[in-house]
Amino acid sequence: MNRRKAIFSIFLLGGAGAISYSGLTWYQHAKTPDFTFLNNNEALIADLAEVIIPATSTPGAKDVMAQKTIISLVKQCADRKTQNNFINGLRDIMKYADRKFGKPFTSLSPAEQKMIVAHFQEEGRNFSGTSGKIKNKLLGKSFFEILRYYTTVAFCTSQSGANNALAYNLIPGKYISCINLSPGQRAWATK
């Protein structure tokens, strides 16, 4: 058990702590999500998504306009907790970029952006096993987990992502049970 997990476990056990904590976080998770803020930060979301799936010889997140899909998915499909975690996460990213580099996230170099996202990845890493499930249930998924999930969905299900970066075929027509993978072979776009 690592330090974070140990602290979280104490949190779960400590009755008084848990009650005062849940009162505070309940508001953070249950409040009406600030969609205006979400809509106004399309450029930030585009940069964040590009860190997750950068353009190489194949398209990246920005090429498929992942930010527009992410915003729509957060608004239409995510539950309230996830919506607030994502929006609060965007605010945290802005603050952290300012504190660390004195500049907005969108003005940073790709390397600096990557460093910030890596920080949030580490911070948002969930615990393994039951305490991880309890944490997700109580607090929802972390900002990074939400960002990575919706970026992946937005990219893999986009026309360009599916066809130009991955392998897509609406009607495969046959099933080949086993083939040798060749180097650089594209993964299947659909599950």
Added chain:
Amino acid sequence: MGQNQQTKLINIIGKAEVEITYDAIVVGSGISGGWAAKELCEKGLRTLLLDRGRNVEHIQDYPTAMMNPWDFNNRQESEAAYRSENPVQSSVSNDTNKHFFINDKDHPYIAPKPFNWVRGYQVGGRSLTWARQTYRLSDLDFEANLKDGHGTDWPLRYKDIAPWYDYVESYVGITGQAEGIPHLPDGVFLPPMEMNCIEKNFTEKVKTHYKDRFVINGRAANLSKGWLGRGPCQYRNLCDRGCPFGGYFSSNSATIPSAAATGNLSLRPHSIVSQVIYDEQTGKAKGVVVIDELTKETFEYHAKVIFLNASTIATASILLQSVSKTFPDGLGNSSGQVGLNLMDHHSGAGASGEHEQFKDK
């Protein structure tokens, strides 16, 4: 089953019909109702097939079947509002197939003891969205309660039902492989879908370690080759949107068109059966009362043969509502057991593991 045969389907809407007497009435057009209608029609009986939902015509009423992921507003993800309004149906449906599931808000669940009962109110019912796994029962099943000393012995054994299995499988088309396992009898199979390398490896390993455990291909109503004018399966993994290739078995792709091809079928969608009419004079059921889903008008249809194939809960519900002098607690409910003892469908159990080999495959 070509398009031309489907046009023989007769759709009765509203008051247009004059005929109220048929040779047979089948309530529900899902897997078993579709089969009943096909058999009755092919034996020459003029058959009325009722379904409480809308008609779903094979191919033309599969609106999402040819859509790409990017054609959906939310990339196939279900909307939060849909999930919160449909807590039961949304556990198995998504944005690509939700039109084949009921709305929990219109059809709420009262479940003090939780159960899952997925419902699809349309012609074809859940035959459109079923998981297509198709296995034979054996005497292990038919004799289990007798050996354990519970309940009443089944009036039949595997040998009685085996020819009917043959008959049904020969029509449906089941992909699978003969294994010679006594308690999981082989059937009439189309070619199996080949196992992949890790599946083959696992099969071999289990065989070397255990004499009494078998790893076998799943047996599914997917057509590994073209069958009776349907299929073959195109391996799209989008079955539950309805298959425009007829790659799997559904009432819509198979039994209803076969029934219609005889010229003996009348299909009446939007027909909610409220009760079976019991004739005190003859001591037999003589018809059904139908409420039109759209107009709320009530109709009576009569027949000598009545099949209730409305799915487990709805069939029990119709019987309980069919109150008469002889059956004050519902038709066929002299035991008082109709509507009780629901056994839910268990699924999703299993085991998983990781393997280091075959990373280049």
